[in-house]
């Protein structure tokens with residue numbers, strides 16, 4: 322049921338064709354993506370990631386930098402919602418489990434949210450992963466095309 326809701330939300334969000342600049346688009350990353358053996362303090366600041374490639378945080382930071390996005394790592398639903406409600410945020414690409422995504426889409430309304438469910442090969446909330454190509458497609462479908470250079 323949550324999967325159907327998320328697919329429906331993503332379809333509607335794409336149909337709204339809202340196009341915004343990277344500095345208004347928030348990439349929201351769940352803490353459970355961090356490799357459980359990693360000792361970097363990325364909860365405080367995601368920039369503490371050394372980008373070793375051991376987990377998908379490194380790939381998400383590459384996407385952030387490529388498109389100049391806002392990016393936050395959230396330890397839970399409340400923290401994620403506080404990030405999504407910041408005034409500069411006009412739309413969100415969120416990675417999380419289906420339960421968190423469903424709650425987040427409803428709570429963030431009317432801000433558009435494109436939701437990308439994570440993968441959980443080790444069970445919930447630990448060493449999760451995400452399809453980075455899918456995240457990038459979601460980002461591109463919300464980003465305004467770059468202005469042609471003069």
Ligand code: SF4
Pocket residue numbers: 355356359360361363369370371372373374375376377378379
């Ligand atoms: S990419 Fe490496 S340094 Fe960054 S969070 Fe993952 S394991 Fe830690």
